Amino acid sequence: MPASSATPTPLTASIARGATDVPLIEQTIGALFDAVTARQPDHEALVSVHQRRRYTYRELQTEARRLASALLGLGLQPGDRVGIWSHNNVEWTLTQLATAMVGMILVNINPAYRTAELEYALNKVGCKALVTMARFKTSDYLGMLRELAPEWAHGEPGRLEAQQLPHLHTVVWIDAPHQQAVHEPGMLRFSELLARGDAGDARVSTIGAQLRATEPINIQFTSGTTGFPKGAALTHRNILNNGFFVGECMRLTPADRLCVPVPLYHCFGMVMGNLAAFTHGATVVYPNDAFEPLTVLQTVQDEKCTVLHGVPTMFIAELDHPRFAEFDLSTLRTGIMAGSPCPTAVMQRVVRDMHMEQVTIAYGMTETSPVSCQSSVDTPLEKRVATVGQAQPHLEVKIIDPDTGAIVPPGQSGELCTRGYSVMHGYWDDPEKTREAIDAEGWMHTGDLATMDAEGYVNIVGRIKDLVIRGGENVYPREIEEFLYRMPQVQDVQVVGVPDPKYGEELCAWIVLKPGQTLSEDEVRAFCKGQIAHYKIPRYIRFVPEFPMTVTGKIQKFKIREAMAQQLGLQEARTA
Template structure:
């Protein structure tokens, strides 16, 4: 976005060049593969798999043929319940080629959540890992059984190394692949009927209350978002992107896979689940030029005892996203990991996901303090949550997004869709933001995270950014907890850097005279880790719940 004059209100529109891609994913990828068949498309380090663009296209066609052989038709739903591997990417491409709707199932789901998700969207086929660490996926499926999953006709399990035992009544992924024909004429015939605005992907998002909602995304949604994300990173076929973030989430699937595939770049998976050492080893061994991650991942990599052993000088760009990016962490990533052109991205699953992103040439002060400008072909505005009116620059309010990236809707839930997307097509994000006069957006928190202490509005992120400056603090999360006198009080959960000792009074002393007295956390707890989702998002509601329970217990003891 470019502006010739300062904005008079907090609303901005992205560039309209280049034009949007109006092809379905399968056709676009087939053309990319034909243009550079021998260039490396995928490296899955933990599997020892390397595929060129030509080989990946052939394998995706073979799988598409095999899926049709299971009796699936265009528009049918097929689930993928797995951590990162080559099979995940093949499923993403194969389903898109023949119009099957891929349903991303969170690997952290357990039986009740799986039951709900599969039945909500009517999955006919599920492709799953057999097990991962302590998670027995096939065991959970056996526990549910056909009676609880009446629409599920076929279970395919990914038979990787060390998981080769027979599973009665279930189909091996390798066996499924062997059934397919990459020259199957049905692939082209179905492909010719697909449109860019056909739904192609369902991702479950929990929102703030109630059951998970199935955000339904189209070819047009995610293909274009992946393309413009890659443009902001200045990706080319020479780039090699290390993707340790989960594929089941938009971060891995769109910001990772599709950003690469729309630019002819190489996808590199360091492992099936996140491990900081494996990431560092992979970046060095594969000469990766890009690296994605949520802030907690970058912190884990930077603070790994062996960090200094690795040559990361090949790195150039990448994305830090998923949760607010601490300024001090961002500075370390740029300096110590050679990520001078790293970008910040902001979005939500319902917007495919990215609405705003900094670019490789955004001034560093803006890159570490904002989420950049609105993406091409999109609009964003900041509104007063009470009146709905657009606020002036610098004033906080709810961020709304409109344009090609807004989801098709929540699967089978028109009421929730209408609550999220207003009649003018604006997606209401629930995030509090400010926009400056040049259009740079800063996320200041969630509407539900705002703490009101004695009538003072406090944004937890502001306090977190300040506490990060303490040399002994590795990570910190701030929440509000109930208080009889002030309504709410601040609570900080702090992870101390390895080998350091930090006391409550030392941290409070650090705050005195530097921030307003009402912003100094009343409660400080030192913890080893935060409750978080599999994608690395901090679950602040669990921190609040734990503190409420602690405080109630203390009150009972003193009563």
């Protein structure tokens, strides 16, 4: 749909409303997937290249119903939380669909999480079951679970008990079809669980018919400035409509084949990828379990993909691959670039060299399911480069003065707020933080500084929240600071983002040691390794006697950024 349809007349204030000519979907995810399957049962729905597996819509529906039946057989009920701790694969998507069919709440867990983060996430939302990869490269997921719960060595699958993980009673590990049997004490193989299910189980249809679209169906963790991640609870209505309208901006049809190299545990993969495709009867294609530029290029060529998603660093890696010129990418036409600001030169190369003349830019956050603004296939290239597009259908976006709450004039900077169907149900079991984020009138306060022009195009200019975006990953410094405070030598610590040509930003920690204590950079990194995700470990570590402060005692993080940028010979650090 043309982006210009959202704001047909020049704006006199920085508030815009998206188009409403296409109605919202009021079905559940399961009901909509069943309807699409009924229309085109033999159309290809999912291709997992690295697993060499293909599914039509009917085949995917059958397997998802079988898994839903098996989950019910474990004693799980609608509303129970089921975690998924894995990179991209068929099992991830089957779990996404199956849980939605019977009203269980899928909990996305970042595969980069380590023991401390995993323990917090599982216990915060009370996960009763966890589907996990066994291992990936140097990550031993089952080993980390055993570290948290050594009691499971003597447990029975489906009846686990552990002091550190009191809610979790079932762990299902993802095996490969026809893989030789491997015994994992206390844990179920995914193929074994699937074999227990019955695609014709009447309970699946009965429960599905009773579900409401406004019920939470997904929890995604987003780090908070208080140091601990918050679980954003999203409903069928939230993510199904967002996926649909994201697909509308790209004008998806069943003829499209969407290459998804972005992670499914992010909204980017599971909503802007999976649900954007499924709501339009298109085909989803996974080139690999995790991003690798060569397999993306090979997959686009071999599978004749028409749509490609990615953060700017992914597109840069693909364009700069030494074998780039060998591949025929002429089938591409559109896709989404999001996650961090897109350099103009990169956008121009994507359009010219990857044939993505209709590539779109999207902006959002987990708490808004995620997209609030997006350009469309009709948006002029200069607008796609300089802005994040206009308000999505059925959504309102406004820019306010952070101090007064007043809507600012076009062109003036202020805090971006979003209202509409996409705003989350709330932070799981945290009404106080929910009230801080969503005001009494339903506006989600993003913490981002933005401007809006007279046509309603939004430009993100900075951040109110102390957020670092490293290669598309959102990192809140307070979480890292809280973790480093655990070191007995640390008296105080401040973490900031500094410019980086590859990742956009890198983490830097300034540490004040307790009197008489000594500590090295390597000791700090060793303390972090295996406990927090690799991308949260500061690249730069400096030991300082004190922090720059205002006369009132407030730490001036922008001066830390400026000092590091000067010391490292980087471009001036952001001060927002």
